[in-house]
Amino acid sequence: MKFANKNRVYSALQTSLKESSQKKAVYRTGMTFWTPVNTFFISSSLLVLLASSAGIFSGIFSSFAFSSSSSTNEAQDNFYPTSLPWIQDKTDCKYRGRTWKDGKCWDQEHSPMF
Structure with missing residues (x-):
């Protein structure tokens, strides 16, 4: 019986040593990074x-x-005067701040980006 008990203690000690050596190995590799x-x-x-x-x-x-x-x-x-064909009335053209000329409503500040 004593012999079996010693093996158990030795086995536990061996496991403990393995764990500590693994921890040391992990610690060493972390330090060598x-x-x-x-x-x-x-x-x-x-x-x-x-x-x-x-x-x-x-x-x-x-x-x-x-x-x-x-x-x-x-x-x-690059502003170009442009005729606005959808405005057909002189009063509507003047109301919108445009210029009425030659029977057409003209926008003096028409941008080509429009």
Whole structure:
């Protein structure tokens, strides 16, 4: 009986030793993650990610700024008088702030973007 009891104690001790050695192995691998090679790799990856993101976003924002400024300049500089065929009456034309000329209602601020 004493022999069986010793095996049980030895078995429990052996299990405990296995668990502690596994914990130590996990702890050791966690500590070795920040090696100089890994640190360099992670730093360079983050730097490349930052640079590419800045390039993409600056390209997107500049295209929005260019398109909005060009459409604004175009809208300001390129107004053309246009006849409005759906307005057939002189009083209706004057009421809407347009010009009546040659039997037609003219809009002096018609934008080609309309």
